Each structure stands twice: as structure tokens, then as C-alpha cells.
Amino acid sequence: MVQSLLPNILEFISHIDPFDKLPPELQRQLAGCVSITYLSRGEQIDFHPDDTRRFLYIIRTGVMEQRKANGVLRAKLGPQDLFGFTFLENNAGGEDEYSVAIAAESTLLYLIPHTDLHTLLEEHPQYAEHFASQAQIRLQNALNVVWSDNDKGIFVKKVSEVATSFPAVVTSDMTIKQVAHEMRNVLRISTAVVKNKGRIVGVITDRDMTKRVIADGVSTDRPISEVMTKSPLTIGPNDLVLTAAALMMQNNIRSLPVVSGHKVHGLLTTTHMVQKNRIQAIFLIDTIKHTNTIKGLSDLTQERQAIFEAMVEGKVSSEIIGQVMGMIYDAYNRRLIQIAEEKFGKAPCKFAWIVAGSHARNEVHISSDQDSALIVEDNASEEDMKYFKRMANYVCGSLGQCGFQLCPGNFMAANPKWLQKLSTWKHYYTKWVTVPDHETLLNTSVFLETRSIYGEADFNDKLQQHLYKLISQNRNFLATLISDAVSVNPPLGIFNSLVLEKSGENSNTLNIKRYAITLVVDLARIYGLSVGCTSTNTAERFKFAHKKGVLSEDAFKNITGAYRFINQLRYLHQLEALKKGESPGNNIDPNFFGSFERTHLKDAFRIISNLQDAAKLKFSGV
Structure with missing residues (x-):
């Protein structure tokens, strides 16, 4: 040279x-x-x-x-x-x-x-x-550089990182006196987990002892099974502290046993959280729970935005951001349903309010729109259905006032088509899976992931069980899904030749949702459904498919790394838009990307394209 x-x-x-x-x-x-x-x-x-x-x-x-x-x-x-x-x-x-x-x-x-x-x-x-x-290593390294795992606060930590206490573990045939002795004189702990033949059957706290034993004059020689809380709420060691805190607030409890299966790992108490940190997102959820007007809920929009900004600036992982924003979305939705019941009267029959799309997958971002539906029990009358129509219109409209965009495709409970009895919903799914067409694919892309957030959760469970059974009996449905999923390809070209929007207010921008995120979600759906995965979350679906052997370890690491990187670039873009007072979205000006982003985005796009090719070979002939 x-x-x-x-x-x-x-x-x-x-x-x-x-x-x-x-x-x-x-x-x-x-x-x-x-x-x-x-x-x-x-x-x-x-x-x-x-x-x-x-x-x-x-x-x-x-x-x-x-x-x-x-x-x-x-x-x-x-x-x-x-x-x-x-x-x-x-x-x-x-x-x-x-x-x-x-x-x-x-x-x-x-x-x-x-x-x-x-x-x-x-x-x-x-x-x-x-x-x-390996692209997967470069992508992970990129995440570590731009998006380190340094948490903004305790609410994004795992329960296992915070829960330091350990409950007493007793058996259901022990007397109240024996259990009290274990709790106080031996372990000096305020909670005991009760087991029967190795299975967790109950929980008892010192407050329960005061209210249910001393106040009621129950003999301490009676078995603990008579005064314990049966079928207790528990939390997993890998769950977020935010999830545990929300569960405590919703059920007015002060402690949660930390368990996996029937093994007790520890105890999480409200004291842990008060001692450790003030959790902004938890306080917002609690505020939402006690807010009684649409105006009051709408006024909390800025606080919701501040939490999103804090997580992005705090370099919290995209999975956790999605979960936290999803929990806040759930809290708004539940509270509005409760206000609707206060306004229109108690629901006349059993129902389930379900969410779909990114909300169901707990992959919510600051500009996620509404995807929802109502499942009503089969014996509902015409008048009952009119009640739920009023409820749906009220809740969806109110969510819109609170900053949750109306779905442009009208996939909302306020649309009478998506407010149906359980039997009708089952008929929908039967038609979608057995006789798929273009409209079917549009519907299933939204409602293949659903989650109940209010009412009879069993309705959604039954609907999902019906879906999985149909798919197992109609394997050609996966071939139809894959044909649709690979009809759009990520841009493999140089960045001045990216697939850009050609007209409208978003002209000359890259729609990162359409050309990257949606492609990954579609692939995760296909791989997950092919092995009977019941999780709706994209990363969990890939993980389950890998565990079942239909996705290699390299492919699994590649696609999950690519998905994280692309999602976090979207969050950064949305953060910049918020700071400029602009509406956050999915359309990104290519000038936003520097050398760093271009290099790693190309790795991510290529990974998506490779998995599309692999999925075509694996599922097109099923």
C-alpha cells in the first residue's frame, strides 16, 4: 500500500x-x-x-x-x-x-x-x-453495546433477584399451633406454604392467624387446612417483579410464594419492594385501578409515555419493555370495562374480553393499536348482546381517548363481527382453518393469538383448544400460512435501494413493521403452531420449536437475536419521535440509520430471509 x-x-x-x-x-x-x-x-x-x-x-x-x-x-x-x-x-x-x-x-x-x-x-x-x-454473535454484541441489560429499576428484575425471604413449608395435617411454632419460633417468618403429598395446597400468614384463629376463637389444635387460604396465588422465579406487584395489588395480598411446579424457592413480600425501590410502573397501575373517570385515565397518558421513555433510555431489553407496556395496557382495559359495568349495570351473563395481536403476545409498544374481541356465553339473549355492544363501544372509544389507537382494520370488540357467542367463535375458527382464503388469512393473522384479560378466562382457553385441535387435523393450514408469510421479503439490498413507502405522508421511509417485525412474528406463529405451542409470545414460540427439534440451535439464536435488535431499533426510533413531539410509529427515514445500524440490520434481514427459505422447505408440503 x-x-x-x-x-x-x-x-x-x-x-x-x-x-x-x-x-x-x-x-x-x-x-x-x-x-x-x-x-x-x-x-x-x-x-x-x-x-x-x-x-x-x-x-x-x-x-x-x-x-x-x-x-x-x-x-x-x-x-x-x-x-x-x-x-x-x-x-x-x-x-x-x-x-x-x-x-x-x-x-x-x-x-x-x-x-x-x-x-x-x-x-x-x-x-x-x-x-x-456468526451473525448471531455480532447481533448480540450489538445489543450489548446499544442496549445493555442494566435495569432502570427493580420492576424489570426477576423475582428471584429480589425475593430474599423463605417461607415455612408445612404439611396440611399439622395443627395450627405446630405451624405457628414453625413460623415464629423456628424460622421467624410471616408466611407458611402448606403441602399435601408434595403438592402445594394452601398458604397461611400471621395476619390470617390473627383474623381466622384468634379473632374467631378457633382451637389451635385444629389442622391448619381448616384456616389456610386454599389454591393460593404464586409467582415464578423468572417472572418480573412488576408482574408480582400487579398480582398483589389486584388481589390485595402482601406476599407471594415463589414456586416452580411444587418446589418452593422463596417468598416475595411488599416489604421487599418498598425497601428496594419506588416502582413507577407499579404506581401507575395502582393509580389506574383507582381512577374513576375517562378524563382521569386520559390524564395518565403522559405518565405511561414517561415509563416507556425511561425503559428505552435505561436500555431495558425489548422483551421486558413489551411486557411492562402490556401490563399497563391491561390495567387501562380492565379499568374501563369495570367503569362500563358501573355505568351500564353488571353484565347480564358470562363473557370474556380478549385481546389479540401484539397486545396478546405482550409485545406492546408506545403506538400499539387496539386488537380485541368479546366472547359471550351461548345462552345470551338478544338483549344481552345489545348490552355488550354498548360496553364494547364505550370501552374501545375510551381506550382511544386514553391514547390507544383504534385499529385501522377494525379488529375490535366494538365491531359486531368480533362480538360473538362462544359457539360462533368456534365456527369462525373452523371456517378459517378448514377453508382458508385471503380474508381468512387476514383474520387469522390477528386472532391466532388471543389472551383473556377480563371475565371468564375459560372461554378463551376453550377457543384456543378448539383452534389447536383444528390445526392438528388440517395440516395444510400451515402450508397456507407459510405461503402468505413469505409473500413479503426483508430488504436485502443496499440502503439507498431499500423497500420504501412510495406515497403518502410516510413516503421514502422504511416500514420496519411490515418488512421485518411482522415477518418474524409470522414465522414464530408457524413454528409454534406446528409443535402445539400454547404460548402467544414470539420468543417463547421459537424457544418451544427449538426444544421440540424443529428449529436448530443456530437458527433459534439467529432469529431471536435479529428480532430483539430490530424491535429495539424501533423503540429507539419511537423515543426520538416522542422527544421531537412527533407521533411515534413504524416508518423510519433511512437517514436515521448510521453505519452501525445498517451493518447489523443487514445481518438481521438476511437471518429473516434464511428462515423464510427454511420454513418454505419444512412446511409448504405438510
């Missing part, structure tokens, strides 16, 4: 991810290793397993196309893009391997020998993950 070119090379690579993560002396060291080559249009670089000299390529100017062995386009790259990561390791290979890179136009390349890069990374291993050959 001509030494006079070194300043230009150094200036160029020092602003490119991942070189910008290196200290200046290492940037200079690598710049000194660079050689330069020029390719005319149509010239290509072939990659062979037995090549002894390999390079990391940096595109200075021009366009390169990576092609797989079968000729399929892997990626289209432009200035500042890198390729050659895949061949950094001798064992590189797999379904995402490419065999050739072709110049789509005249192209100038900087080449860094792998040997020099390996030497540098061996001497400075703290930077190795920035240059990992």
Missing part, C-alpha cells in the same frame, strides 16, 4: 462499525495492513474452502452482490459495508454460506488479511466479538 493513502484509509475505516469500537492505535494498525483492489462490473471474488489467503473486505465505493452456491442472492452491499466475516473461522459454513461475491458496478475494495486480523484479536480478545463470523 502506498503510505500516502494511509490517512485516507484510516479516516474511512475509523467511522465504520465495528472498527469505530477499536482504540485509535489499533485502527492505525489495521489501516496499515490494508491492500486495495478494483473490480469492474461483473468481476467476482470466489471463495473456496482450501483458500490459504482470506480477507475481510470493506467496500469503499461501488456495489457487491453475495451469491449462495445455488445462485440465490444472499445480500447486496454498498459503501461502508463489510463481507468476509463468514470465512474468519475454519469451521465456517452452513445454510447461510456464500460462494461468490460479484461486482454489480465498478467497485473499490479495501482488503484486510484474516491473518493480521486474527493476530490483533488474539492480542486484544476484548474486541473479538465485534468481528465474529
Whole structure:
């Protein structure tokens, strides 16, 4: 390399991810290793397993196309893009391997020998993950850089990180006196979990002892089973503290046993949370619970927005942001249903208010719209249905006033089509699964994920059981879903050729929901349903599919990493919009992306495309 070119090379690579993560002396060291080559249009670089000299390529100017062995386009790259990561390791290979890179136009390349890069990374291993050959590692590293897991507060911690107490564990045949002795004189704890033949059957607290034993004059020689709380509420060690706190508030209890299966891991009390932190989101949920007017609930919109901003700025993971925002959404929805019952009178028969889409998946963001429905018991009268229509109109309209957008496709309980008896809902699902068409796919894309938030949860459970049974009996339904899911592809091209909106107020922007997030959700749905996964959450569906062996470990890590990265970019974009006083959404100006975002988005888009190809092969012929 001509030494006079070194300043230009150094200036160029020092602003490119991942070189910008290196200290200046290492940037200079690598710049000194660079050689330069020029390719005319149509010239290509072939990659062979037995090549002894390999390079990391940096595109200075021009366009390169990576092609797989079968000729399929892997990626289209432009200035500042890198390729050659895949061949950094001798064992590189797999379904995402490419065999050739072709110049789509005249192209100038900087080449860094792998040997020099390996030497540098061996001497400075703290930077190795920035240059990992596997996209999943680079994506995870990107998440760690931009979105570290440092929590903003206790509400995003796991219960196991906060619960330090341990309850007494007693048996149901012990006397009240014996249990009280265990709680006070032995363990000095205020709560006891009661078991019978190894199964948790109840719980008793010192307050229960005062109210149910001393106040009522019950003999302490009686068995504890007579005064315990049966079928107690519990919380899992991996659940969020926010989930536990909301459960406590909704049921007016002060402690929750931490259990998995019937194994007791500890005890979470309100004292833990008061001692540790003031939890903003929990206080909002409690405020919502006690607010009695639409105006009052609407006035809390800014506080909801502040919590979202705090989580994004606090670099909380996208999964937790979705869960927390989902719980707040649930609280608004439940309270409005209660206010509706206060306004119109108690519901005349059993019903379930269910949510769908991102709300059902607990993947809620600041601009999530409404997806909901009502399931009413089959013996409901015509007058009963009129009551629920008034309720649905009131609740959906009020949610709109509180900042939850009306669904543009009208998939809401206020639409009479989605306010039906349980038998009608079952008929809907039967038709959708057995005779799918375009309208069917539109409906099922919304209502394949549902969750009950108020009323008879059993109605939703029965509907979901009916759905899973239908799918198991009509495997061609998955083939129809996959055909629809791969009809849209993520943009593999360079960023000035992204799939952009061509008209309207969002012209020349990338709809990251349509061209990335929805594609991942669709794939998770198909993989999850194929193995009978009952979870509606995208990450949980992929995890279950991996556990069942239909999704390889690499594919699982790749797609979940890609999903996290894309979601968190969306949250960052929405945060910036809020700060500017603009309406947050899913349409992003490509100028918003720097070198860092472009590099890792391309990894994510390619991962999505690869999984689409794999899903077509796996499910198209079922």
C-alpha cells in the first residue's frame, strides 16, 4: 500500500462499525495492513474452502452482490459495508454460506488479511466479538453495546433477584399451633406454604392467624387446612417483579410464594419492594385501578409515555419493555370495562374480553393499536348482546381517548363481527382453518393469538383448544400460512435501494413493521403452531420449536437475536419521535440509520430471509 493513502484509509475505516469500537492505535494498525483492489462490473471474488489467503473486505465505493452456491442472492452491499466475516473461522459454513461475491458496478475494495486480523484479536480478545463470523454473535454484541441489560429499576428484575425471604413449608395435617411454632419460633417468618403429598395446597400468614384463629376463637389444635387460604396465588422465579406487584395489588395480598411446579424457592413480600425501590410502573397501575373517570385515565397518558421513555433510555431489553407496556395496557382495559359495568349495570351473563395481536403476545409498544374481541356465553339473549355492544363501544372509544389507537382494520370488540357467542367463535375458527382464503388469512393473522384479560378466562382457553385441535387435523393450514408469510421479503439490498413507502405522508421511509417485525412474528406463529405451542409470545414460540427439534440451535439464536435488535431499533426510533413531539410509529427515514445500524440490520434481514427459505422447505408440503 502506498503510505500516502494511509490517512485516507484510516479516516474511512475509523467511522465504520465495528472498527469505530477499536482504540485509535489499533485502527492505525489495521489501516496499515490494508491492500486495495478494483473490480469492474461483473468481476467476482470466489471463495473456496482450501483458500490459504482470506480477507475481510470493506467496500469503499461501488456495489457487491453475495451469491449462495445455488445462485440465490444472499445480500447486496454498498459503501461502508463489510463481507468476509463468514470465512474468519475454519469451521465456517452452513445454510447461510456464500460462494461468490460479484461486482454489480465498478467497485473499490479495501482488503484486510484474516491473518493480521486474527493476530490483533488474539492480542486484544476484548474486541473479538465485534468481528465474529456468526451473525448471531455480532447481533448480540450489538445489543450489548446499544442496549445493555442494566435495569432502570427493580420492576424489570426477576423475582428471584429480589425475593430474599423463605417461607415455612408445612404439611396440611399439622395443627395450627405446630405451624405457628414453625413460623415464629423456628424460622421467624410471616408466611407458611402448606403441602399435601408434595403438592402445594394452601398458604397461611400471621395476619390470617390473627383474623381466622384468634379473632374467631378457633382451637389451635385444629389442622391448619381448616384456616389456610386454599389454591393460593404464586409467582415464578423468572417472572418480573412488576408482574408480582400487579398480582398483589389486584388481589390485595402482601406476599407471594415463589414456586416452580411444587418446589418452593422463596417468598416475595411488599416489604421487599418498598425497601428496594419506588416502582413507577407499579404506581401507575395502582393509580389506574383507582381512577374513576375517562378524563382521569386520559390524564395518565403522559405518565405511561414517561415509563416507556425511561425503559428505552435505561436500555431495558425489548422483551421486558413489551411486557411492562402490556401490563399497563391491561390495567387501562380492565379499568374501563369495570367503569362500563358501573355505568351500564353488571353484565347480564358470562363473557370474556380478549385481546389479540401484539397486545396478546405482550409485545406492546408506545403506538400499539387496539386488537380485541368479546366472547359471550351461548345462552345470551338478544338483549344481552345489545348490552355488550354498548360496553364494547364505550370501552374501545375510551381506550382511544386514553391514547390507544383504534385499529385501522377494525379488529375490535366494538365491531359486531368480533362480538360473538362462544359457539360462533368456534365456527369462525373452523371456517378459517378448514377453508382458508385471503380474508381468512387476514383474520387469522390477528386472532391466532388471543389472551383473556377480563371475565371468564375459560372461554378463551376453550377457543384456543378448539383452534389447536383444528390445526392438528388440517395440516395444510400451515402450508397456507407459510405461503402468505413469505409473500413479503426483508430488504436485502443496499440502503439507498431499500423497500420504501412510495406515497403518502410516510413516503421514502422504511416500514420496519411490515418488512421485518411482522415477518418474524409470522414465522414464530408457524413454528409454534406446528409443535402445539400454547404460548402467544414470539420468543417463547421459537424457544418451544427449538426444544421440540424443529428449529436448530443456530437458527433459534439467529432469529431471536435479529428480532430483539430490530424491535429495539424501533423503540429507539419511537423515543426520538416522542422527544421531537412527533407521533411515534413504524416508518423510519433511512437517514436515521448510521453505519452501525445498517451493518447489523443487514445481518438481521438476511437471518429473516434464511428462515423464510427454511420454513418454505419444512412446511409448504405438510
